[in-house]
Structures are given as C-alpha cells and as structure tokens.
Amino acid sequence: MNKTLLFGGSGFLGPIILEKYPDIVSVGRSPLLGHLKNTHVHLPSLDDPAILDSLDFDNIIFLVGSSNHHIINTKPTMGLEYNVLPLKKILFYLQKRTIKKFICFTTILLYDVNKMKLPVDETQPLNPYINDYVFSKYLSEELIRYYSDKVPSIIVRFSNIYGPTGLIRPDLVPTLIQKALSPGEVTVWNTKPVRDFLYTPDAAEAIVKLLDTDYTGPVNLGTGTSVSVGRIVKIIETLSGKKIKDLGKPVSGPMHFVCDISRVKSLTGWEPKHTIEEGLRETYEIMRQYSL
Numbered sequence: 306m307n308k309t310l311l312f313g314g315s316g317f318l319g320p321i322i323l324e325k326y327p328d329i330v331s332v333g334r335s336p337l338l339g340h341l342k343n344t345h346v347h348l349p350s351l352d353d354p355a356i357l358d359s360l361d362f363d364n365i366i367f368l369v370g371s372s373n374h375h376i377i378n379t380k381p382t383m384g385l386e387y388n389v390l391p392l393k394k395i396l397f398y399l400q401k402r403t404i405k406k407f408i409c410f411t412t413i414l415l416y417d418v419n420k421m422k423l424p425v426d427e428t429q430p431l432n433p434y435i436n437d438y439v440f441s442k443y444l445s446e447e448l449i450r451y452y453s454d455k456v457p458s459i460i461v462r463f464s465n466i467y468g469p470t471g472l473i474r475p476d477l478v479p480t481l482i483q484k485a486l487s488p489g490e491v492t493v494w495n496t497k498p499v500r501d502f503l504y505t506p507d508a509a510e511a512i513v514k515l516l517d518t519d520y521t522g523p524v525n526l527g528t529g530t531s532v533s534v535g536r537i538v539k540i541i542e543t544l545s546g547k548k549i550k551d552l553g554k555p556v557s558g559p560m561h562f563v564c565d566i567s568r569v570k571s572l573t574g575w576e577p578k579h580t581i582e583e584g585l586r587e588t589y590e591i592m593r594q595y596s597l
Contacts, residue, residue: 318466330343412438501532
C-alpha cells in the first residue's frame with residue numbers, strides 16, 4: 306500500500322481502519338482515540354488545507370461527512386454543509402496535486418427502489434430525489450465525476466455497515482445494543498425489512514485493498530447476503546438476555562435489499578470474513594466493555 310492519508314479518523318469507521326493499518330496517517334481537527342498509534346496531522350479546517358503541501362502522499366480515504374439522515378432530512382442545509390462542501394474543498398485542493406487514488410463514500414440508498422433487481426449491482430438506475438440525505442450523496446458523486454479527469458477516485462456505496470462505537474448513531478445495530486446495555490425497554494421500529502449488513506473490520510479491509518487497484522468509479526460494498534432485522538433482533542436478544550419489542554411501524558427504503566459485490570471481489574479478491582453472528586457478538590462484547 307502506498308502512502309495514505311485518512312480524513313475522519315475520529316468517526317465511526319475511521320478508527321477501525323487506522324487501528325488495522327497503523328501506517329496510514331490521520332488528518333483532521335479532532336485528536337485520535339487514545340489507543341491508536343497512527344501519526345496524526347492537525348488540520349483545523351478544510352478552508353485552509355495548506356498544511357497538506359508539506360505532506361507526501363499517494364492516496365486519500367475521505368470519511369468526512371454525516372450519515373445521520375434522520376437529522377439531515379429535517380435541516381435545510383445540513384446535507385450540503387456536512388456531505389457536499391467538505392468534499393468540494395478537498396477536491397478543489399487536490400486538482401493541483403498528483404495522487405494515485407481518492408476514495409469517498411456514498412450510499413446504496415441512491416438506487417431506485419422501484420426499478421432495482423436483486424442483487425443490486427452498480428449499473429442499476431439511481432433515484433437521488435428521495436430526501437435531503439440521499440440527494441446530498443448524489444451531489445457528492447457528481448462532484449467526483451466533475452473532478453474525475455484530475456483526481457482519480459472510487460465512490461464506495463455502502464450497504465448497512467455496523468460495528469462497535471461509543472458514538473451516538475442512528476444505525477440499527479449500535480442503537481439496539483446501546484439500548485440493550487441500558488436500563489429500560491428496548492424497542493425496534495420494524496423487524497420485517499431485509500438488508501445487507503457489513504461488519505466494519507471487513508469494510509476496512511476492502512477499502513484498503515481498493516487503494517491498490519487502477520479502477521475508478523462506483524463500487525458497492527456489502528456482503529452479498531441478506532439478513533432480516535428480525536434475525537438481528539434475535540441475536541442481540543440472545544447476547545443481552547433482554548427482550549426487544551417490535552413496534553411494527555412503517556419503514557423508509559426498500560423492504561428487501563442485497564448488494565451484488567462481484568465488482569469489489571473481482572477488483573481486489575476481497576470477501577467478508579465475519580458472519581452476522583460473529584460480527585454482532587464481537588460488537589456486543591466491545592460495546593459492553595464501553596458501558597462498564
């Protein structure tokens with residue numbers, strides 16, 4: 306792997322990548338978590354990235370942004386401020402540099418629910434006009450396309466990624482585990498949806514492998530296996546000993562989704578290593594330690 310910078314090292318996935326790959330250099334305004342050994346370069350703001358002029362790097366993993374669609378969809382400019390403008394600023398800077406690969410991240414929610422065929426591959430039609438969050442991710446992809454002749458890039462379209470975190474996040478798995486580790490009733494919106502759940506250490510490995518390819522363009526990142534929310538609930542109930550109540554409320558997005566991951570497999574040879582049971586067990590045990 307060539308010299309790589311990672312932006313967003315204090316978020317959800319960033320610390321997992323940094324821990325697995327200590328040679329990757331972190332860049333950002335927030336300090337690293339205490340257990341990480343990576344070099345960290347303090348960058349107060351992307352408005353003034355001049356400090357990057359003194360750094361020698363070939364690749365960038367850009368994890369700056371927000372996946373909190375619940376809040377983004379209630380704030381008129383949050384999607385632009387968190388997901389579009391930071392990307393525009395770093396791409397504007399990078400057009401004067403020569404780099405090997407830039408990786409940024411969008412979502413499988415871009416695919417058109419009414420036209421998609423399972424499993425969903427990268428060629429299927431998009432419908433970005435669902436909500437503010439999805440539209441912000443579409444604009445991010447358009448920025449990548451606009452700078453594509455100057456900044457060779459891969460767009461990773463994430464499925465439902467999960468893993469241990471101390472952050473308060475809207476995602477199903479950490480939310481259920483945090484509630485299961487706390488006093489009081491545990492509820493889930495609906496157990497019927499079927500999704501493609503990818504464990505963060507597996508995601509981290511795929512992302513780093515993509516850096517060593519010559520490919521540019523979109524890549525789905527999931528497991529290629531569908532798992533119901535009900536199965537997730539049952540596993541967490543077994544791990545925690547707590548009953549989780551199904552509220553049976555309407556859900557957004559498709560009722561059934563699974564990624565076609567042929568492209569990432571053919572490009573890198575990567576395959577996910579963890580079953581859903583293994584990933585949830587590890588996630589639960591690590592988050593249980595956080596709560597002690």
